[in-house]
Structure formats: structure tokens, C-alpha cells
Amino acid sequence: MTQQYNDMDYFALAQGFIEKSKRADDLYGLTNLFEQTIKALGCRYFVCASNVDPLNIPYYAICLTNYPVEWALHFSEQQYQKIDPIFMTSQARITPFTWSDESWRASLNFEQTKILNEASEIGLGEGFTVPIHTAEGFPASCSVVFEPGSVDPRALNCIHLMACFFYEAAMKLKVTTPLQKKPILTPRQRECLEFVAQGKSDWAISRIIGVSESTVHFHVQQTMKRLKVSTRTQAIVHALFLGEIKFFDVQISRNNSKGFINLS
Numbered sequence: 413m414t415q416q417y418n419d420m421d422y423f424a425l426a427q428g429f430i431e432k433s434k435r436a437d438d439l440y441g442l443t444n445l446f447e448q449t450i451k452a453l454g455c456r457y458f459v460c461a462s463n464v465d466p467l468n469i470p471y472y473a474i475c476l477t478n479y480p481v482e483w484a485l486h487f488s489e490q491q492y493q494k495i496d497p498i499f500m501t502s503q504a505r506i507t508p509f510t511w512s513d514e515s516w517r518a519s520l521n522f523e524q525t526k527i528l529n530e531a532s533e534i535g536l537g538e539g540f541t542v543p544i545h546t547a548e549g550f551p552a553s554c555s556v557v558f559e560p561g562s563v564d565p566r567a568l569n570c571i572h573l574m575a576c577f578f579y580e581a582a583m584k585l586k587v588t589t590p591l592q593k594k595p596i597l598t599p600r601q602r603e604c605l606e607f608v609a610q611g612k613s614d615w616a617i618s619r620i621i622g623v624s625e626s627t628v629h630f631h632v633q634q635t636m637k638r639l640k641v642s643t644r645t646q647a648i649v650h651a652l653f654l655g656e657i658k659f660f661d662v663q664i665s666r667n668n669s670k671g672f673i674n675l676s
Contacts, residue, residue, distance in 0.1 A: 457557035462550035497524040501545035513609035542575040
């Protein structure tokens with residue numbers, strides 16, 4: 413159950429996030445801080461992103477998210493960033509909006525409504541989006557996702573404030589990071605992770621690359637350690653966003669009629 417707050421509590425929560433975000437050393441720490449803060453308010457997922465392809469990100473753009481990896485892959489494969497209603501609305505307005513707003517949904521075309529319906533099927537149904545406009549860089553937005561009725565409407569002002577600081581802090585960290593970085597993963601770790609993204613088990617991977625199942629498990633565990641994540645799904649997402657593995661190297665399993673990546 414989400415903790416109940418009063419107005420002063422929300423202000424203190426936002427202020428605490430802002431102060432901690434200023435001290436964040438890297439994007440991992442900043443992202444984890446935002447995720448834990450919004451979870452306290454009843455939000456499950458978030459995305460703070462420039463309005464670009466999430467798996468082909470220009471250097472001076474960001475895409476920080478804990479969205480299900482299958483949605484990120486599907487979104488990129490379908491090139492939804494070109495017509496995504498969240499992106500397009502964020503470019504056209506400066507005020508935040510909720511995804512359940514009837515007047516907003518009535519303004520969408522068939523393809524845009526289709527995107528929202530597909531997202532809803534995997535748990536991305538209700539959300540709150542903060543458009544972000546800056547003098548430089550790409551148009552952007554920060555969205556949080558929650559179950560209908562699970563977030564106190566008063567919390568949205570708090571989220572609005574934190575979202576703006578989250579984006580600014582992320583861009584500051586991004587532009588101060590060197591353009592050229594040494595690869596994080598070894599070739600074998602990268603190879604194993606690509607097969608994991610295809611939905612293959614450690615045993616199946618071991619048969620393909622000719623090593624023992626325990627060796628594959630070791631490589632995957634070391635991959636997660638190097639990427640500073642705790643699950644295989646998080647490892648895939650982070651590796652894609654960091655460019656350690658490429659979208660076209662992750663062959664999507666077509667066992668699912670929607671073409672989503674198989675993570676089972």
C-alpha cells in the first residue's frame with residue numbers, strides 16, 4: 413500500500429530528491445534515485461527521454477527508463493517515436509497531462525490510439541507526462557506510470573517538479589561524460605547477453621557456443637555485475653541503451669503474435 417502524505421510531506425519528498433540529484437555521480441545512481449522516489453508515491457514505471465528512437469539515441473539525448481524491455485524493443489522496431497502520442501503532445505504543449513484525459517484521447521488518430529492500447533496490454537496503461545522544453549537539445553518528456561487510482565492527485569505536482577530536475581540532472585551528467593568509453597562487456601559476455609535477449613536459456617546458449625551451462629551462467633552473472641543491475645531484463649535494457657549490444661543483433665522471437673521479445 414502506498415504511504416499517505418500531506419502537502420508538506422510531498423514538498424519535503426521533492427526537495428529531498430532535488431538535493432540528492434545534485435550529488436549524483438552517474439546516470440545509474442540518478443535513475444535509481446528517481447525510481448525509488450516515485451515508487452514511494454505509487455508509481456511503477458517511468459521514462460525520462462528525448463523524443464528519439466529509444467534504442468538509437470544521439471549523444472546529446474537521453475532515454476532513462478525502467479519500462480519492460482519488450483516494449484522498448486517493440487517501440488523501436490515499429491518506429492513508434494515518429495507518431496507516438498506522448499512524444500507529439502509533449503512537443504505541442506508545455507503543461508503536464510494524464511493519459512486517461514478523455515479530451516486528449518479523443519484528439520488522437522487510430523494509429524496513436526493503437527499504440528496506447530498496446531502499451532496498456534503490458535502494464536503501461538495510466539500515466540502522467542511532463543513535457544520538457546529547453547533552449548538546446550531535443551524536445552523531451554518525463555512520464556510516470558501507475559495503476560488507476562493508486563496515486564494521490566496532490567502527488568502529481570511533486571512528480572512534475574522532480575521530473576524537471578531529473579531531466580536537467582541527467583543531461584548535465586550526460587554532457588560531462590566522455591564521448592569515447594571503453595566497452596564495459598567482453599565479447600563473450602556480449603554474445604551471451606544477445607542470446608539471453610532472444611529468450612534462450614543458459615543450457616540452449618551453451619549448446620550454441622560450445623561451452624558448459626555453468627560457464628554461460630557465469631558470463632551472464634558477470635555481465636549483470638558489470639552493468640550494475642540485478643536482473644537479466646535490466647541487463648538487456650542497460651546494454652541496449654549503452655550501445656553494448658545493438659538492436660539489430662537482438663533477433664526478436666516471433667513465437668508471440670505481437671513480435672515482442674521473449675523473456676520467459
